[in-house]
Amino acid sequence: MKLFDVYPINDITIVKAKGSYVWDQEGQQYLDLYGGHAVISIGHTHPHYVQRVTEQLNKVGFYSNSIRIPLQEELATKLGQISGRPDYQLFLCNSGAEANENALKLASFHTGRKKVVAFRKSFHGRTSLAVAVTDNPAIAAPINQTDNVIFLPFNDVEALEECFKAQGNEIAAVIIEGIQGVGGINEASAPLLQAISKLCKKYGSVFIADSVQCGYGRSGKFFSQDYAGVDADIYTMAKGMGNGFPVAGIIIAPQLKAKHGMLGTTFGGNHLACAAALAVLEVIEQEKLMANAAETGAYLMEELKKIPQLTRVRGKGLMIGFDVPDSLKDLRKNLLWRQRIFTGEAKPNTIRLLPSLALRKKDADEFLEAIQEEILAMETAEV
Numbered sequence: 001m002k003l004f005d006v007y008p009i010n011d012i013t014i015v016k017a018k019g020s021y022v023w024d025q026e027g028q029q030y031l032d033l034y035g036g037h038a039v040i041s042i043g044h045t046h047p048h049y050v051q052r053v054t055e056q057l058n059k060v061g062f063y064s065n066s067i068r069i070p071l072q073e074e075l076a077t078k079l080g081q082i083s084g085r086p087d088y089q090l091f092l093c094n095s096g097a098e099a100n101e102n103a104l105k106l107a108s109f110h111t112g113r114k115k116v117v118a119f120r121k122s123f124h125g126r127t128s129l130a131v132a133v134t135d136n137p138a139i140a141a142p143i144n145q146t147d148n149v150i151f152l153p154f155n156d157v158e159a160l161e162e163c164f165k166a167q168g169n170e171i172a173a174v175i176i177e178g179i180q181g182v183g184g185i186n187e188a189s190a191p192l193l194q195a196i197s198k199l200c201k202k203y204g205s206v207f208i209a210d211s212v213q214c215g216y217g218r219s220g221k222f223f224s225q226d227y228a229g230v231d232a233d234i235y236t237m238a239k240g241m242g243n244g245f246p247v248a249g250i251i252i253a254p255q256l257k258a259k260h261g262m263l264g265t266t267f268g269g270n271h272l273a274c275a276a277a278l279a280v281l282e283v284i285e286q287e288k289l290m291a292n293a294a295e296t297g298a299y300l301m302e303e304l305k306k307i308p309q310l311t312r313v314r315g316k317g318l319m320i321g322f323d324v325p326d327s328l329k330d331l332r333k334n335l336l337w338r339q340r341i342f343t344g345e346a347k348p349n350t351i352r353l354l355p356s357l358a359l360r361k362k363d364a365d366e367f368l369e370a371i372q373e374e375i376l377a378m379e380t381a382e383v
């Protein structure tokens with residue numbers, strides 16, 4: 001049987017990983033500033049993580065949500081404490097799209113309404129509701145198309161106010177990424193997030209903060225929306241939550257009430273997933289990784305701004321984007337193949353950095369040196 005060929009891949013086989021580095025089968029080392037798409041939060045094969053997951057696997061790896069799983073309660077308590085939202089409720093699932101799917105469904109159950117406000121350049125996942133609120137018709141199948149989604153321009157407070165004035169009583173939810181990831185590292189402005197919070201309260205709609213990519217400490221705060229001083233009704237999270245183990249969740253404000261059977265999943269919140277998620281939070285706390293993300297991210301951005309060929313250096317913490325001119329359009333490819341550094345991209349010309357939150361200053365310096373060397377080599381070759 002062949003694989004269903006949906007991914008354009010780089011011909012590299014990774015066989016070993018540690019911290020911010022990975023190695024291929026020829027023993028070639030790579031600096032990982034991509035984190036497998038913002039997933040590696042505490043660093044590859046962190047010893048505490050490996051130990052906690054291994055120990056759990058030797059006890060019990062899985063049982064369904066039909067029995068009591070104390071690890072889920074332990075995770076809820078720890079997550080409440082670290083996120084600063086001890087009174088929220090936790091529902092566990094398996095991926096970012098599924099987290100958004102459940103958040104939107106819950107908002108509709110809660111309000112009895114169908115309409116959702118989403119924003120231009122958003123990405124919320126590929127399942128039915130998640131892809132319907134994603135601003136990319138190319139990945140929505142005819143069956144995903146719906147009239148229930150209203151797309152508004154990003155960071156346009158006036159458009160949001162007008163939309164609520166016209167149809168606020170029909171709006172179940174507003175869904176927004178604190179920092180758009182796939183869309184190219186675009187930060188939601190504090191006035192926009194504050195307006196969403198105010199209007200959702202006024203009209204009884206649900207404010208969903210998609211924190212799948214920008215959450216879990218990546219921005220230097222637990223949720224990037226925290227910079228705007230707002231509380232969303234639901235936060236969705238996934239990527240960094242399990243450092244590679246598939247675990248996701250939504251945290252839900254106390255006014256949204258649960259009912260048996262309302263949401264559910266077979267795998268969500270299993271023993272192994274909870275052990276992985278707990279290990280991640282323990283390391284984030286013990287090693288002060290949010291502070292490290294803020295500090296190392298600020299340093300990286302400051303230094304990147306000094307490189308004249310790179311423009312619009314932006315982001316928060318270790319979620320960074322910058323644009324490259326057309327003449328350097330192969331820079332990302334060359335960083336991978338010549339400098340052995342993984343980075344991310346956003347079309348048409350943005351390089352995205354989404355490294356482990358444990359990235360050290362010396363790793364950042366290695367990258368800064370390599371990118372300048374590569375730019376120089378490319379410019380010299382051009383002449």
Ligand SMILES: Cc1ncc(COP(=O)(O)O)c(C=O)c1O
Nearest residue numbers: 095096097123124125181212213
């Ligand atoms: C902001 C955001 N939401 C949702 C998703 C979907 O997550 P998953 O691929 O785990 O379904 C992604 C994935 O890139 C994302 O960046």
